[in-house]
Every structure is written in C-alpha cells, then in structure tokens.
Amino acid sequence: MATEQDTAQPYGEQSDLEQLYERLVETGLAKLAVYAGLGVFLVWTLFPVYWLVTATLKTRETLLSFPPQWIPFDAQLGNFAALFAQRPEFFQFILNSVIVTIVTTIIATSIGAAAAYGFVAFDFPYNLDFHLPFYILSTRFMPPIVTIIPLFVIYRSFGLVNTLPGLILTYVMFNIPFAVWMMKGFFEEVPRSIVESAMIDGHTHVGAFVKIVLPLVKPGLIASAIFTIIITWNELLFAIILSQNASAMTIPVGLASFITKYSVQWVNMSVAGTIALVPVLVFAFVAREQLVSGFSMGAVQK
Amino acid sequence: MVRVTYDSIKKKYGDTVAVEDIKVTVDDGEFAVLLGPSGCGKTTTLRCLAGLTEPTEGTIRLGDHDVTDVHPKNRNIAMVFQQFALYPHMNVWQNISYPLKVDGVDKETRRERAREVAEMVEIEELLDRDVGQLSGGQRQRVALGRAMIRRPAVFLMDEPLASLDAKLKVDMRSRIKVLQQDLGITTLYVTHDQEEAMTLGDKLIVMDDGNIQQVGSPDKVYHEPKNRFVAGFIGSPTMNFIEVERDGRTIRPVHGAAEFAVDLDDEVAARYEGHDRFEIGVRPQYFKLHTAQTDNAIRGQVKVTEPMGDEQLIDVLVGEDEDPLELTVKAPSTIDVARNDEVWLTIQQELIHGFDLDSGERIAEGGDQRQRVAASRAEAE
Ligand SMILES: Nc1ncnc2c1ncn2[C@@H]1O[C@H](COP(=O)(O)OP(=O)(O)O)[C@@H](O)[C@H]1O
Numbered sequence: 001m002a003t004e005q006d007t008a009q010p011y012g013e014q015s016d017l018e019q020l021y022e023r024l025v026e027t028g029l030a031k032l033a034v035y036a037g038l039g040v041f042l043v044w045t046l047f048p049v050y051w052l053v054t055a056t057l058k059t060r061e062t063l064l065s066f067p068p069q070w071i072p073f074d075a076q077l078g079n080f081a082a083l084f085a086q087r088p089e090f091f092q093f094i095l096n097s098v099i100v101t102i103v104t105t106i107i108a109t110s111i112g113a114a115a116a117y118g119f120v121a122f123d124f125p126y127n128l129d130f131h132l133p134f135y136i137l138s139t140r141f142m143p144p145i146v147t148i149i150p151l152f153v154i155y156r157s158f159g160l161v162n163t164l165p166g167l168i169l170t171y172v173m174f175n176i177p178f179a180v181w182m183m184k185g186f187f188e189e190v191p192r193s194i195v196e197s198a199m200i201d202g203h204t205h206v207g208a209f210v211k212i213v214l215p216l217v218k219p220g221l222i223a224s225a226i227f228t229i230i231i232t233w234n235e236l237l238f239a240i241i242l243s244q245n246a247s248a249m250t251i252p253v254g255l256a257s258f259i260t261k262y263s264v265q266w267v268n269m270s271v272a273g274t275i276a277l278v279p280v281l282v283f284a285f286v287a288r289e290q291l292v293s294g295f296s297m298g299a300v301q302k
Numbered sequence: 303m304v305r306v307t308y309d310s311i312k313k314k315y316g317d318t319v320a321v322e323d324i325k326v327t328v329d330d331g332e333f334a335v336l337l338g339p340s341g342c343g344k345t346t347t348l349r350c351l352a353g354l355t356e357p358t359e360g361t362i363r364l365g366d367h368d369v370t371d372v373h374p375k376n377r378n379i380a381m382v383f384q385q386f387a388l389y390p391h392m393n394v395w396q397n398i399s400y401p402l403k404v405d406g407v408d409k410e411t412r413r414e415r416a417r418e419v420a421e422m423v424e425i426e427e428l429l430d431r432d433v434g435q436l437s438g439g440q441r442q443r444v445a446l447g448r449a450m451i452r453r454p455a456v457f458l459m460d461e462p463l464a465s466l467d468a469k470l471k472v473d474m475r476s477r478i479k480v481l482q483q484d485l486g487i488t489t490l491y492v493t494h495d496q497e498e499a500m501t502l503g504d505k506l507i508v509m510d511d512g513n514i515q516q517v518g519s520p521d522k523v524y525h526e527p528k529n530r531f532v533a534g535f536i537g538s539p540t541m542n543f544i545e546v547e548r549d550g551r552t553i554r555p556v557h558g559a560a561e562f563a564v565d566l567d568d569e570v571a572a573r574y575e576g577h578d579r580f581e582i583g584v585r586p587q588y589f590k591l592h593t594a595q596t597d598n599a600i601r602g603q604v605k606v607t608e609p610m611g612d613e614q615l616i617d618v619l620v621g622e623d624e625d626p627l628e629l630t631v632k633a634p635s636t637i638d639v640a641r642n643d644e645v646w647l648t649i650q651q652e653l654i655h656g657f658d659l660d661s662g663e664r665i666a667e668g669g670d671q672r673q674r675v676a677a678s679r680a681e682a683e
C-alpha cells in the first residue's frame with residue numbers, strides 16, 4: 001500500500017522543530033546557548049572554590065557582610081600566620097594527613113594491584129577467582145558508619161586508637177576494594193601472551209609482573225592512587241572517632257574543630273580549608289592526563 | 303640446538319582432554335610442523351614444551367634433560383606467538399634485545415646485537431620506531447628477531463603467520479624457512495594451514511582430536527596417508543571418498559549411483575583382496591575428464607566449474623536419483639565444459655587409496671611408493 005507519503009519521504013520531511021533547530025545552528029544561536037549553559041555550570045562549580053580562597057583574605061566582618069564583598073579589597077595577608085599562631089597543632093595535622101595519605105596510598109595500591117593480578121592471571125579452585133573479587137567489593141556495600149563501634153572496640157584492645165598506624169589500617173581496608181576492581185580491568189587488557197613472552201625471555205612470573213605488566217598498567221595505578229589519595233585526604237568520619245588528640249588528628253578533623261558549640265570560626269576554617277584543597281588540586285592537575293586515560297581504559301593497546 | 307622428545311604427554315583441563323597421548327621426537331636442527339584442525343591440541347602440545355602449560359602426564363626431554371618441570375626461562379627456548387606479543391612500551395630495538403637485557407647484557411652490546419638480528423629479518427631501518435607504528439608484517443619480524451637474538455636451542459612458533467594477509471604470508475614463510483636453515487635451530491611450528499605446513503616442514507606431525515595421526519615428511523603424509531583423516535586433511539581440494547563394494551575386480555558405490563562401476567586393473571584389485579567393502583579415496587587430479595564416452599569410465603553431469611587459471615575444478619554429479627554422488631575433479635582449463643554437460647571420468651587407479659571402514663586405516667598398497675609419487679608428479683606437469 002504505497003501512498004504518496006511513503007514515496008515522498010525517503011529522507012523524511014523536516015518537522016518545524018528540526019527547521020527551528022537548523023535556523024539556530026545557522027545563526028550561531030545554538031552555539032551561544034551551549035556556551036551559556038557551560039558558563040553557568042562553570043560558575044556553579046567554581047564559585048565555592050573562589051569564595052573559599054578569597055575568604056582567606058577577609059576579616060570575619062567582611063566575610064559575613066551583606067551584601068557580600070565579592071572581591072576582598074582589603075586583603076588580610078596575616079590570616080595564615082594567625083591560624084598557626086592560634087592553633088600550632090595544625091602543623092601536626094598537616095603532617096599526619098600527609099603521612100597517612102602517602103602510606104595508605106602505597107599500601108592500598110600495591111595490595112590492590114597484586115590481588116587483582118592474582119585474580120586475573122591464575123585459576124583458583126572452586127572458581128574463586130570469580131567469587132573473591134565480588135566478596136571484596138561487597139565489603140563496601142554497607143554504610144561504613146555501622147562498623148565504627150566494633151572497630152573502635154577492637155582498636156582499643158589493640159592499642160590502635162589515637163595512632164597513625166590505626167588510621168592507616170582502616171583506610172587501607174577502605175581503599176583496597178576499589179583498587180582491586182580498578183586494576184582488574186587494566187590487567188584484563190594485558191594480553192596473556194605478553195606475560196608468557198616475558199617468562200620465555202628470562203623472567204620469573206614475578207619479574208614479568210614487575211618489569212612488563214606494571215609499566216603497561218601505569219595509568220591504572222595512577223588512577224587508583226589518585227582515588228585513594230582523594231578519599232583518604234578528605235576522610236572525616238573515622239578520623240574523628242579514632243583520633244582523640246592532636247597526635248593522630250588529620251586536617252579534616254582540624255577543620256571540624258572550628259565548628260564549636262558557640263561559634264564557627266569562618267576565617268580560620270577558610271584558611272585551613274584552602275590548605276587542605278591545594279595539594280589535591282595540584283596533584284590532580286599534574287596527573288590529569290594519566291587520570292583521563294585511566295578512565296578511558298584500553299590504555300595498553302598500542 | 304637439541305633433540306626434542308615428547309614421551310606420552312597428556313593434558314587435561316578438568317574433564318576436557320586437550321592432548322591425549324603425544325609421543326614424538328624432533329631431531330636436532332629439524333623443522334617440525336604440528337598440523338591439524340583447530341582445537342586438536344597443537345597449541346597445548348607446543349605450550350607444554352615451552353613450559354607455559356604443565357602436562358598432566360608424561361615427560362618432555364630436551365637432549366637428555368628431563369625439562370617437564372623446568373621454568374620456561376630456564377629451557378633455552380624462544381617462542382613466537384600468533385598475536386606477536388611485543389612489549390608495547392618499548393621500541394623495536396628494545397623489544398628485540400629484551401632477552402639480553404634480562405640476561406644482564408650491557409646496553410652497547412644489546413644495541414649491536416639487535417642491529418645484527420634486525421638485518422637478518424630486514425627491519426634495520428625500523429630499530430628506533432615504536433612498535434605501535436608498525437604494520438602486522440613488521441611486527442612479526444620484530445617478534446622473530448626477538449626469538450632469534452638469544453640463539454635458543456629450540457624455536458617454537460604458534461601460527462605466527464595466521465594474522466597476516468596472503469601475500470605477506472608467502473613472503474614471511476620463505477624467510478622463516480631460510481633463517482631456520484641458516485641457523486640450524488630445532489623448530490616446532492604450529493599451523494592449521496596445510497599448504498604452509500607442506501612448504502615449511504622437514505617433518506609433519508599431523509594431529510587430530512588430541513592425538514598424533516601421522517608423522518612423516520610432507521611427501522610421505524601426502525602420498526602415503528596413514529588413515530582416512532590424514533588423507534582427507536592433507537591436499538586441497540580435499541580427496542573424494544567413496545564407500546564401495548567389490549565384486550571380483552569391479553567396484554561399485556554402496557549407495558546408489560549405478561553409473562559408477564569401475565573395473566580395477568589386476569594389480570590394483572589385488573591390493574583389496576579380502577576387503578569386500580571399503581572406502582576409496584581419489585584426489586581430484588587423479589580423475590581424468592572426458593567429454594565423450596570412454597572405456598571403463600563413469601558417466602556424470604557437470605554441476606559447476608571453478609576456473610583456477612591453468613586448471614579448473616569441476617563438480618560432477620554421478621547417478622540420477624535424488625542422492626547422486628558428488629565428485630570434485632581437477633582438469634586442465636583447456637577442457638571446455640559447462641553446467642549440465644555430460645562428461646565421463648576415468649580414474650588413475652594406481653594412485654587411489656583404500657581405507658578400512660572400521661579403523662579408517664589405509665589398506666597397504668605395496669609396490670614402490672616412490673613410483674607413485676613420480677607418476678603423480680609427472681601428471682602434475
Ligand atoms: N586453558 C584451557 N582451559 C580449558 N580448555 C582448554 C585450555 N586450553 C585449551 N583447551 C582445550 O583443549 C583443546 C585443544 O586446544 P588447543 O591446544 O588450543 O588446540 P589448537 O591449538 O590445535 O587449536 C580445545 O578443545 C580447547 O578448548
């Protein structure tokens with residue numbers, strides 16, 4: 001039943017909407033709209049950062065003034081010095097954060113990578129190479145907060161409360177599941193014959209893993225390291241419970257301490273917040289190429 | 303440079319038997335080709351020798367050493383994989399010389415040796431390229447170079463040419479052959495391509511279903527196939543198999559096609575004394591095609607013709623019932639026939655094989671096999 005409509009529509013009639021769209025593209029209005037949208041989004045995401053950083057240059061009064069002071073005219077350069085003068089333990093917090101983050105990242109990424117490679121490269125009995133990774137992931141299914149009380153009790157009996165090793169242990173447990181799953185995807189991309197080649201060329205299996213496989217999954221290692229860094233550096237909940245005095249407190253705990261029953265120390269908080277923000281920003285910026293290729297996988301194929 | 307011995311090697315994966323019972327020796331400096339259909343256990347057999355797969359039973363010896371449990375790195379073997387398996391993060395010369403690097407050879411020497419080897423595989427101008435920029439053929443040369451640089455005792459190659467295009471394949475094939483002969487390194491080469499096997503191997507190891515079917519020179523497996531499988535697998539196009547009944551000197555197909563009745567010569571008929579029913583195998587070129595009725599010929603009808611330059615393949619239907627016999631015949635292209643033409647086929651009887659119906663073994667033909675070979679060669683010219 002071929003009607004006129006059928007024959008007249010090999011490429012389809014343009015609807016009004018399509019025509020309108022084409023007009024918009026022709027006049028450049030469509031592009032304009034896209035840029036406007038992106039602009040709004042950019043302001044939306046970046047403004048809080050701007051506000052935080054400029055707040056470090058304000059006084060409490062100008063910070064809270066209304067209408068808001070968009071640009072800090074009267075820059076208070078002394079705010080940083082003031083923070084460390086009032087709260088000298090902040091040096092300790094920064095040091096603790098750095099130690100905990102670095103050690104956690106190294107341990108979690110190494111264990112995660114080794115475990116993931118094991119699952120990918122070997123056949124376990126009872127199909128465990130399939131089931132175990134899922135079990136590992138399942139440890140992250142419950143809300144972390146439900147483990148805090150038992151963890152605290154266990155830590156107390158082992159003398160781990162208020163210690164950096166205690167915090168590190170928690171964070172390593174936290175981050176391994178993610179590292180395993182991330183690395184598993186990367187190892188699966190490495191052709192088995194490359195590993196076998198390396199063994200025939202004279203490596204042990206461990207040698208082939210270290211010298212050949214690891215360099216090939218570098219983007220994956222970097223991506224899981226960055227994730228671990230971000231999660232660990234910003235973690236507050238466990239840190240606040242497991243560290244009871246300055247010796248084991250991290251920056252987020254210090255930040256939270258500016259919120260007291262009676263007031264919020266906005267300026268100090270902005271300064272400390274900026275200090276917390278900068279290292280992660282710099283690191284992510286430096287490693288951004290690896291991070292992107294880490295997410296787009298397939299990085300091994302050449 | 304060493305003799306390789308497989309002694310009753312068996313490999314099971316769970317309940318799957320990948321390789322059932324491999325017993326074979328490859329002599330020092332010999333080029334042996336493992337040939338068989340996909341899934342028959344060639345790769346498994348090769349990997350057992352490489353040490354990448356651990357056999358369930360049996361032993362493997364290199365020379366006089368039992369290497370069954372030796373790590374691949376200590377076997378002094380080199381392997382070329384079908385997927386090349388180059389190290390993607392290294393350039394060409396680093397790839398080629400990597401085995402030396404693992405051995406702790408200094409950089410200067412490594413570069414020098416890589417250059418020498420690159421010349422042998424004709425890629426010296428590519429030494430500083432990234433392997434990602436190379437074509438398939440170039441990558442395979444790099445893989446070859448990497449295998450050669452250590453002068454291993456044994457070369458293993460698992461379908462190294464399978465992913466190359468036809469012309470490159472032929473090119474690389476002759477290069478591999480020349481290199482192997484120059485270096486004199488014992489080589490085991492896996493392929494499912496019988497043409498590749500025939501041109502490369504000193505010795506063919508024909509496999510099927512986890513077992514060796516026949517070991518022998520290319521001529522031997524072609525002209526004296528041990529059983530029906532080998533006869534059918536070797537040779538292209540495939541041999542025609544016809545199940546026949548013998549009545550005195552006359553053979554007739556068991557199923558229909560009354561037009562097919564061939565009187566055998568006395569000498570040929572004598573071979574099949576004691577076999578009343580068996581299967582004959584006739585290669586397409588062992589038929590002779592006639593366009594007019596001929597003595598002791600099978601009448602048939604052309605189904606289709608496939609020109610191949612100097613020759614043509616002709617599918618001939620014999621018998622007019624619903625289930626005719628279909629024979630493939632190779633004939634000079636000077637014979638002009640078309641679909642549905644009537645044709646007559648005679649058989650070069652001394653070149654046919656007979657196979658026992660139960661065991662599939664070839665029925666002994668006696669006589670001088672080399673004469674048969676010569677006859678078939680003369681025929682080809
Ligand atoms: N790692 C393995 N796990 C399970 N089965 C395997 C494995 N490797 C090979 N097989 C099986 O063993 C048989 C022989 O395989 P293979 O040696 O690769 O054959 P070929 O190289 O001749 O194609 C096949 O049926 C295959 O499925």
Ligand SMILES: [Mg+2]
Nearest residue numbers: 341344345346
């Ligand atoms: Mg194979």
